[in-house]
Amino acid sequence: MLKAVILIGGPQKGTRFRPLSFEVPKPLFPVAGVPMIQHHIEACAQVPGMQEILLIGFYQPDEPLTQFLEAAQQEFHLPVRYLQEFAPLGTGGGLYHFRDQILAGGPEAFFVLNADVCSDFPLSAMLEAHRRQRHPFLLLGTTANRTQSLNYGCIVENPQTHEVLHYVEKPSTFISDIINCGIYLFSPEALKPLRDVFQRNQQDGQLEDSPGLWPGAGTIRLEQDVFSALAGQGQIYVHLTDGIWSQIKSAGSALYASRLYLSRYQNTHPERLAKHIPGGPRIRGNVYIHPTAKVAPSAVLGPNVSIGKGVTVGEGVRLRESIVLHGATLQEHTCVLHSIVGWGSTVGRWARVEVPPMTPTPTIPEPEWTVRASSRTGSCSLPSPSWVAESGSLPRCSSSTRLFCHTRS
16 A cells, blocks of 8 residues: 655745746646646655655645645545645654654655656656665655756666765755656555654754744654765665656746656647648647647647637647646737746737747756847737746837846745
8 A cells, every 4th residue: 555745835825936826736736738746646645556646845725736636636646645744844744743644544655746846757666776775765766967957856776776874955055867767665664763853853842942842843854864964874776767857946947847747748748739631720849738728720839838728719720848827818910938828818910929948957058048039020028037927918019119127036
């Protein structure tokens, strides 16, 4: 018996993802046509022996989240439950706080996945590695270059046994080119070190404050409080993958993740990819179109385009490497490249929205962001680097000027 826990965080996190997370919780933001965490749930549901999937976070259980959970249970025929933290408890605090629910039924092990990662989720391979050599903690790792590794948790492993000998979260100097993917497989024994951290936090809080339960005792950081402390003690091991992986921290990284997932659909969900049919829009490469979207026959879409619910795409529109969120309208002869068009937005006739491509993979240094918005017949402005705001518009104007805006990520 297996379980899975997806750590979805809360509204106080993911500030770099704003304003995209204002309309819906970040874990429900559509990437390649489906909510971000649906990719996680699909991967977990395919693991033999999976009995339950738990979401842990600090979001209020509002209507969008409740509807998503109900739909996920019906689609995957698995219990999918949300456990709300009483306060933000860090990456490990929620696991310890809800330990009874996680261990109910006596699972052999449980996966822990961060919601803001894009991956092909090699969970079955991790399970095989765990069963060959059982240890409390198994981390999924991948390789990065020296520059990019400084932005992630760095792992020093024994190349023969794959034991984690040293772990540093976002080091100031180069430690290792192996980085933490934020995807784990834990044995039930892994909760004991979390208990030790909780008790130590409680003792420290009582020394500083008055006796009694210290509210901060429940905050546990897996990376700093557990992985760094236990490295080199024979409890933590790493499973390396050469598959796709990326974090989803910003609008640009959401576009990159959409590209990766759309490419995977060729093997995993070919039914989600649009196909060119006579009298329909021109499809180039991997494109997702929601069934309720209206797309003019002369539009050219792709590669790597996702079109959401109720979107209207006018005649002569060109879309490439972009996400169009539900209810948006792209009027005639619009050109949108490497951008996200927000909920209910309107992009006027002959407008051009373009951002130079970004590839936030850990093996490529971060590029400079250049944001460009132009109109064939007029000037326009964008409220933020790669996205047209919710319920906003990019109008057709009467002058013949262009606006160029430059920022750094």
